[in-house]
Amino acid sequence: MADLATLLFTALGLVFFAAGTVGLIRFPDTFSRLHALTKADNLGLGFIALGVAFQAESWAQVARIALIWVLALLAAGAVAQLVARAALMRRGGA
Amino acid sequence: MAALSIYALTGAALVGLGFFGLLAARHLLRRVVAFNLIGSGLFLYFGAAATRGAAPDPVPQALIITGIVVALAASALAVALVVAQVRAAGRATLPEEEDAP
Amino acid sequence: MTAALGLALDAALCALILGVALAVVAGRGVFRAVVFFIVYGLLAAVAWVRLDAVNVALAEAAIGAGLTGVLLLAAHGRLRRAEAAQDLAHGMPWSAALAGGALAAALGWAWFEMPIPVEPGPELAEALPRAGVGNPVTAVLLNFRAWDTLLESIVLLAALIGVWMLAREGDWREPLGRPQHARPGGVMAGFGRVLPPVGLLVGVWLVWAGADHPGGAFQGGTVLAAVGLVAVLAGVIRPPWIGAPLWQGALVLGPAVFLLAGIAGAVLAGGFLTLPEGFAKPAIVTIEVALTVSIAVTLAFLVLGPPEAEGAG
Numbered sequence: 001m002a003d004l005a006t007l008l009f010t011a012l013g014l015v016f017f018a019a020g021t022v023g024l025i026r027f028p029d030t031f032s033r034l035h036a037l038t039k040a041d042n043l044g045l046g047f048i049a050l051g052v053a054f055q056a057e058s059w060a061q062v063a064r065i066a067l068i069w070v071l072a073l074l075a076a077g078a079v080a081q082l083v084a085r086a087a088l089m090r091r092g093g094a
Numbered sequence: 095m096a097a098l099s100i101y102a103l104t105g106a107a108l109v110g111l112g113f114f115g116l117l118a119a120r121h122l123l124r125r126v127v128a129f130n131l132i133g134s135g136l137f138l139y140f141g142a143a144a145t146r147g148a149a150p151d152p153v154p155q156a157l158i159i160t161g162i163v164v165a166l167a168a169s170a171l172a173v174a175l176v177v178a179q180v181r182a183a184g185r186a187t188l189p190e191e192e193d194a195p
Numbered sequence: 196m197t198a199a200l201g202l203a204l205d206a207a208l209c210a211l212i213l214g215v216a217l218a219v220v221a222g223r224g225v226f227r228a229v230v231f232f233i234v235y236g237l238l239a240a241v242a243w244v245r246l247d248a249v250n251v252a253l254a255e256a257a258i259g260a261g262l263t264g265v266l267l268l269a270a271h272g273r274l275r276r277a278e279a280a281q282d283l284a285h286g287m288p289w290s291a292a293l294a295g296g297a298l299a300a301a302l303g304w305a306w307f308e309m310p311i312p313v314e315p316g317p318e319l320a321e322a323l324p325r326a327g328v329g330n331p332v333t334a335v336l337l338n339f340r341a342w343d344t345l346l347e348s349i350v351l352l353a354a355l356i357g358v359w360m361l362a363r364e365g366d367w368r369e370p371l372g373r374p375q376h377a378r379p380g381g382v383m384a385g386f387g388r389v390l391p392p393v394g395l396l397v398g399v400w401l402v403w404a405g406a407d408h409p410g411g412a413f414q415g416g417t418v419l420a421a422v423g424l425v426a427v428l429a430g431v432i433r434p435p436w437i438g439a440p441l442w443q444g445a446l447v448l449g450p451a452v453f454l455l456a457g458i459a460g461a462v463l464a465g466g467f468l469t470l471p472e473g474f475a476k477p478a479i480v481t482i483e484v485a486l487t488v489s490i491a492v493t494l495a496f497l498v499l500g501p502p503e504a505e506g507a508g
Contacts, residue, residue: 071393078386085382097205101246102306104209108216110299115220117291123225123270127232131216134239134259139302141246146311150247152331153319156340159254159332160347163413163490166258166266167354170497173270174358177500186274 002054009051016044030087038080042073102142108135120187122176126169133165205245212238225274229267236260249409250332253401257417258494265424266498273373327475329407336411337479341468345457348450348486351493355446359437362501370434372499377430387429394422402487406476412483416490423495434499442492449489453482 023036049069056062108131115128137158144154180186215238218231236259243252319331319339326334336344377383398418405411426432435442456478457468464471470478 067393074386074389078382081382097202097245099306100202100205100209101242103303104212104242106299106302106306107213109302110295110297111213111216111220112295113298114288114291114295117294118220118288121225123267123274124220124228127228127267128220130232130259130263131219131235134235134255135216137251138239138242139306141243141248141251143306143309145246145248151319152335153340155248155251156332156335157343158248158251159336159411159413160343162251162254162258163494164347164350166263166494167351167497169263170266170500171354171357173266174361174500177270177273178361180274 005054006051009047009054013044013047013049013051016040016047020044031084034080034084038076042076045069045072098142098145102139105135105137105139105142108132108138111135120191122179122186122188123173126172126176129172130165130169133161137161208238208242208245212242225271229264229271232267233260233264236263250330250411250414253409253414254417257414257421261421262417262494262498265421269373269498269500325472325475327470327479330405330409330411332409333405333411333479333483336413337482338470338475341453341457341470344486345450345453345468348453348489351490351497352446352450355493355497358497359501362437362503366502366504368436368438369502369504370436371496371502372427372434373503374505375428375430377428379430383429384431385429387426387431390425391422391431394418394425398422398487398491402483405483406480412486412490416487417494419487419491420494420498423491424498427495427499437502442496445488445492446496447489449482449486452485456482 017040020036020040023040024033027033027036046069049065053062053065056065112128112131112133112135115131116125119125119128140154141158144151176186183189212235215231215235219228219235222228222231236255239259240252240256243249243255319335322339323331323334326338328334328337377387398415400415401410401418402412402415403410405415423432427434456470460469460471461467
């Protein structure tokens with residue numbers, strides 16, 4: 001049962017990752033690429049974390065997996081903002 | 095054992111690629127990166143060799159961790175030297191290679 | 196079935212690693228090479244997990260990909276204006292390709308010629324219960340081969356002094372690194388306030404857990420160094436100048452405690468760096484904590500670089 005849930009959620013996560021990667025390659029400019037990456041990949045990582053959490057042996061492990069997801073989200077969000085600002089400044093300035 | 099050979103051969107190929115990069119690159123920062131690739135490939139080769147017994151041998155692993163840290167220290171010094179070279183000469187290449195055709 | 200799947204995973208991972216490494220050495224542009232090198236470091240960390248070397252994987256991800264990446268990206272940002280029009284050699288450098296190929300072939304040949312070692316030294320398995328810690332890699336680093344680690348901590352200091360020697364005369368009293376400008380109240384400033392508490396916890400936990408689980412002074416110290424770098428980049432803390440006594444003390448704390456423990460071993464246990472049995476665990480933990488402080492500060496200073504004044508080229 002747990003294995004089935006893991007399989008399902010990880011597969012779903014991989015679909016989102018694939019979609020994000022396609023967006024990264026196909027979208028025309030920095031901003032839409034960032035949009036594809038942050039939206040799809042954060043969701044994908046969330047599903048994979050959820051899937052892996054079904055294999056955890058204790059609640060402490062689940063908490064650590066959740067912490068990893070939250071930290072990745074935080075970093076991805078902050079970095080996306082910084083990249084977008086840098087791209088905006090290049091477009092406006094140079 | 096087959097899996098270990100894959101990793102060892104990957105390590106060997108990384109050393110080759112890094113050595114190629116070290117010789118082929120003109121930009122000094124790229125040479126620093128290529129040198130790091132050589133080191134990392136050697137670590138992988140060494141690490142695969144350390145796993146050939148029944149259980150992974152911790153002595154090579156400890157040496158590899160030491161090596162990774164020393165590689166960072168050496169890279170930091172190399173990068174500082176590159177920055178100093180650019181400040182002094184205005185370009186990130188070696189003087190004897192500047193006028194290469 | 197599982198073995199075949201594992202082998203397929205290993206092969207795919209190695210193919211990916213080699214592809215990324217090729218992009219590092221052959222791709223156009225310095226920035227591309229640096230970014231692909233960071234990706235390479237993360238993939239290499241996965242490879243270390245597959246090789247059952249979680250301690251090494253942690254070090255590779257934190258140092259090989261993380262700190263080295265920051266160092267190279269910052270250097271690229273500085274050198275952007277000086278970027279050579281031609282960053283690779285003209286045409287195909289056949290002699291370099293030949294040399295690299297020959298080196299790879301020789302190493303590949305050596306792999307199949309090497310004698311397979313005996314089981315990981317029976318001496319080690321015998322000695323491990325007396326080492327004081329359960330993580331065999333920590334036992335090797337801080338007990339059986341403590342010499343290597345002591346000298347390594349001094350090598351780090353020597354590299355830092357080398358970096359500092361490249362500072363310009365007039366910049367000597369400036370704060371370390373280039374001046375950073377984060378927008379007050381901006382995203383980076385917010386990130387720099389949220390991350391450090393979590394990062395501190397993770398770093399300290401990695402050191403503490405390193406006695407019996409994967410982790411240790413190097414991995415934990417690297418995380419702490421990264422926390423400090425984020426705080427500096429976000430403008431939360433200002434980097435010190437070289438002469439700040441507190442920071443100089445932090446730099447030498449680890450090697451000093453290590454040396455003192457070594458001398459104490461020579462007096463009490465009959466050999467330099469010999470940890471007396473029964474006292475090994477507290478000794479290792481003490482050395483590790485001191486070493487972590489020094490590693491964290493040294494690595495952060497190494498990545499920050501020599502002091503530099505505002506607006507200097």
